[in-house]
Amino acid sequence: MATSSEHCAFVLLAEFDIDRGAQLTYQFPQPLGTDEGLLANLMLPDGAERQLEDWTIFFLNQTPFNQIAPVLALEDTPSTGPDESTGELLYVLNLVRTKHDSSKRRGAEVKAMAICTRHSFMQIFKPVLLMALDDYFANPSQECLTRLFDAINAMDISHAPSLTRDEKLIMRITERKDLFMEKFTPIQNIPLSNASTTSVNKRPSQGNAHVSQKDTVMMLSGASESSSSVEGPKPRSQHTSRSRADSLKSHQSESEGQRGRRSIDSASTSSHIRAGRDGRDDTSIPAVPVLDASSRMPKDTHFYQTSIVYSGHTLPIKMPLSTFPEEVGDYSLITLITTFTPPNTVISGPSHPHLHTNGPLTNPIILLFNALITGKRIIFLGYQRPAGQVASVVLAACALGSGCGAILRGFIARAFPYATLTNREEWENVPGYIAGVTNPIFEQAGAWDVLCDIGNGRIVVHRDIHISCPVQPLPVVGAPGSILVRTGTLRGEAPPGIVGEEEAGRSSSQINVHGKVDAGGRADSMDNIFMEDIVSAISYHFGESLVRARFTEYVLRFVRLVARYEEDYLGSTKSGFPTSSFMISVDGHAHLGSGLIFTDEMSAAKELAINANRIEGWRRTKMYEYYCQDFQNAVATKAIQGFDLTHQLVRLKTVKNLHDAEVELIMRTLVENVQTYDQVVELLALLPQYLGGLLPITFGLFHQQESIRNYTVDLLTVLRSFPIGVHFLQGLNHFHRYSFVRQAHSREAKLFRDQNALLSPPISNMTSWTPSNRSESSLGNGS
Template identity: 55%
Template sequence: MAHDTQHCSFVLVADFDIDRGAQLTYQFPQPLGTDEGLLANLMLPDGAERQPADWTVFFLNQTPFNTIQPVLALDNDDDGAADEEGSKMLYVINLVRTKLDKTARRGAVVKAMAICTRYPFVQIFKPVLLLALDDYFMNPSQDCLARLFDAVNAMDFSKMPILTRFEKLIMRHSERQDLHIGRYEDGSPFGGDPGTATHQQQQPQTSTFPSTGRPTHRTTNSGDSRVSFDEGLRGRAGNNGTSASYKSANQMRSPTSPSEASFSLDGSAVWVGDESGLDQMGFVATATAAAASASSSSISSAAGRGRRSTDASSSSSHGAYVRPEGAQSLTGAASVALKDSHFYHTAINYNEHLLPVKVPLSTFPEEVGEGSLTLLCTTFSPTITTMTGPLHPHLHTNGMLTPPVIVLFNALITGKRIIFLGHQKLAENVSNHVLAACALGSGCGVVLRGFIKRAFPYATLINREQWESVPGYIAGVTNPIFEDVGSWDLLCDISTNRMVVHKDIYVNHPATWTPSSNQLIFRTGTIKAESSVGTEEDVVRVQTKEGAQQKPELTARPDSADNVFVEDILSAIASHYSEAHIRAKFTEYAMRFVRVASLYEEEITGSTTIGYPSHPYIERPGEKPRLGSGVYFSDEVAGAKELAMNAGRIEGWRRTECYRLLQADWQHELATKPIQGFDLLHQLARLRYAKVISDAEAELIFRSIAENLRTYEQVTELLAWLPPHLHGLQPLSFGLFHQQEAVRELAVDLFNELRAHPIGVQFLQALNHFQRYAYVRQAHAREMRMKDTNSLTIPHSAYMSRTPSNRSESSL
């Protein structure tokens, strides 16, 4: 097997010796070539002997001091992967357990076992680690490591789909359990039979529609859909683009509007809630595998005839596929009748125990493990968090009223040194808060990057000088001595719900605020390091480009956008919204910040390198109209306030590596994104929030979108920015009710194009009855007009083939 196909790169074991301390006992299949003392102390956290079990997460190949240098098994790789281990991040999930033993000198035995992997979804290895460590306690030998290593690497990923960026965004924002089912090789979210795992590497499945099975809806909620496999897995599928993968999908697109049968009152799902119009294409799940098997042949024949219905009015938005009878199925614990397509379902066979594994499919590299933003926001809720320390222009965007979570976000993006302290807490709690903070700063991996590279989910005193030398580190510790050492800018104490800004933060970062002469927004007054929170008002003056007006604003406003945002988040948490929903909110927040920063940069430098230039819709006599672009504000006053609020943290962020990475990402996005030529997000914001849109602008918006909706990739990009929590297709449905016929026709064209793709049908299902009726009625009316026109037009060749008498008779 090629080395880069291994799910597990190394297995480590550490023991605690009462005389020598933490010791690294085994490294399999070979030594890592890095500091063994460091590894042992990361695997055996402080106070581990007082806990029955604990988990830690740490990284390798992250910095020079934890880069591994294995000496075997890598030199014979012909594709240049000989130094691969030294260049790619390795994620380590570690389990430490304490077992009471009266024969031991201290009455207990402490051992730890870790798996090193290239995948950020390290949580999938927890069940097998529990079994393997128990096995090692009973028989402490290297054979246990070999069995674990082989079992994990025998896990079958050969049929796991590799989703594009926009497919991931669609999946993580929806709880439907049948999303992207056509991306699975057999039309359902099953892997190969885990009992006969194979290492064969295959290309992503190109079929768009399921080849077997007829699914049925169920009302259970899907699992957590926020994470998936790493971008590094793309190497397994080669360099084939998505266009090739979906060639067959585009060939199967419907070339015209829905047929007349699609709109009949007795058969349309729009009217009676019948799902039959959709199950021909495999979008409605069956209750049993037997039904799926029995109907598979009829589905195949019906697929060629087209759908009977434009949409379904089922109240359920969840469905999943099942494997028909006679096909290979999962056995034992892994045998489940219905599957959630948010996950790739496979299994690990360890010591005759078949452990089901659900590999999440929509993660980004900045999302590692099980860090919870819900827990992070709850821990540092404004109602229970004590804030101390001086105000800082990078951190306190709303003065003394800045919510703690926003202070943390600002510290993350501006490269401050952050410590999460959990005295007498499990190392797992500290690690999860650090991982959640990385997701917070990066917009859940969708917007920014560079946070995991400087994160140390569990850090120790052993190598403090090394990780403290990393600029802007994010570290999790359990030893309270780190608070006294003071080599940090922001301390987040999860034990006591404290957040402390260091009193010497200005000494550590002297260039905190250097307004330039042509700056649009600037602050008056100086915030001194020794001043306490709440003793000083930070006054912001907003100046127009011409310098004609100046309007003073106090930054500490209880109705600030940040405060309203955090209240919304806490309300969603109190209402038991899912983690996926909370992450979607923070993704929007980070995207908004970047778009505001793009405008700020444009205003102070004359251009921007991280977004579209900002300008409104332009329509001049004799010139071609031009769509607006850039961040959208409801009015100029709101825009000025938002720019003023963000100015401090934007200035700090523009000095960081995170900003430079975004510059490169933006250039790549401009060159590769499917929809080119205009700012799609600006147009969708106009449709959602604008109070007034001229007829000409509305027509140009719908025309631009409709003309750039010809491929599957373009469809997924559009739908990625129309998530269910923002009402899905509702902004586009407004075009169906526009006063101009041209706009209505373009809206119908747009919906017809969406209907030609399975993922588009699923979004159409989410429209309400009124919106669906408007689409069905207008599409049917246009279809009938086209038929009437065609019936009145006789082809020239047919006309000339008739005899003169026949032509005269027909004219009568």
């Protein structure tokens, strides 16, 4: 992992003095060069003496008032924050503890210790920080800070894998503990079959496909060869000793008598190794990383296992590998949702078009999401609550708005997980701040737009919100430059939480045919159905990972909707693909569609009208500018180029009665553009297992057209060339897996017959054949 070796930049120690208040006692290894009183008050939150232990989080180098200026400059690292003028963001994890002691004045002593780190997953340092503060209570000296500083910076993560965005998306939505196992262990370069190394822009030749199908047929007999999907190379004799007839016979008997067999075992990397050794020149074939079976495997590849040694104690550390910069700490969306879910939550205050997208029936979580993306000033109040609980809710809200860090950015830059009265004027002047407080005075005197009370779950919209956040008039459809008429009917991409076209039509019926929103709202609106689905999943004890994935989908669909809105109202878009449908031109050339998919144009107009105000609110924020930059960068640098991949997969997944020509073009385009590892990962990131995985692709195995079936087999063969593709193939049901193997075998047999017909000499008439004197028949031993 490419990261700074300095995991801990500073260690701070603060104490509460009954005469002087909160005091910053130590700063190691040097003073930060910022307001010491501010740091002390952040480390010793209000009411800390009422809590035996509490955790708080705050940031440095975030805004001009909390910039650090140490005498000795920190290690030079490029700025990763949205504002290039500020230094690299430092995350501060603080532990405050109260120890009751009758010998002390007021009967207790309160101390806090904090570490400043560049890692957003700061929760991994909690165990060592606990030990260090205990150490300081027993022996209060700067030596404790020095030991903590040295221990953290001695932690070794140099061999931790650095995952790409698509790899993170795949990892975070699966519970398998062996994903990307090959990235954790020493590797050896082994030749890869030609099927997986074909040129990106060229479909595999029949010869290469033949080699791949030979490997595919091995799945018929490889169910008992290994218990792992990624295995080391086996002896050559194991591969060559069994004939194809024996393999087929073994598979037939096994499929009849054993339902729970492994079907894609020999589809591992080792099958390519064995195939590559069957008479082919390995020197001309690129290499693929293969696991070293003798190395130690991680127990869970979601984390990198390392350790911190402090005062002779070795503390195991599990560093998460799939987090994004907008995800800080161990937040919980489930806690945020359950805190602000009806009937416990009551929304009060005036209605605002940016916030109340479903009138008075707007779900509280959706209102909070709307406030986050439109840049409203938000306060989370936790009166007589631990400051750590308030900070966790703030960080969860930031993740909610950003799509769990995978879609949008710019939330952490304006977040203050714990804020105090000390520097109130500074952070209240940050546009669209997201602050957590414990002092109830902010409700009456604070300059906020939306207040969320953690204690009783109520949400209050400020009475003067129309003054602080005036609503701009919406663009008029039909204005110069706008798109008036669209051709083609787009079906199938139902909003999150809605299944099928009937629900889509029902949820969008709250608007009349002219696209005007029903001011009274509807209980069965799209957003309400989505939230009912989320709450139901939580009640059935689905995990945090699923909830995060659903909100990532929700935010992704929102930004794709914005692109359609800009096209219809403004004439063009820079935040997404232009909207078009599949069409065949006069000269016979077919063109794939792109953009968001709706049931029909009427439902598109209705949904755009519902979301128009919050879209306009978002378009006036820095987050929108950041997203446009990110989208343009992604289009220029992503592995799969030239078409809207999401659009094609949604068409395959949800649209009924797709034209055969469109299906064929989609599958051919996928085969031609999914060849390398990065392209495979980008495709699989859009096919999460909890939504069916590869099912939209494997339905092509049963299409009536042979060409579409062949394209599907070609694509699955490429996926099988990589360990991550094998994992996804193993997620298919037995029927789809067997269909893949059967068709691969059939294609190989046909190719084999065709080659023999071209290469073998003509066979004479069997009736004129005379056996030799050495044949069994001539010796009288024939039957």
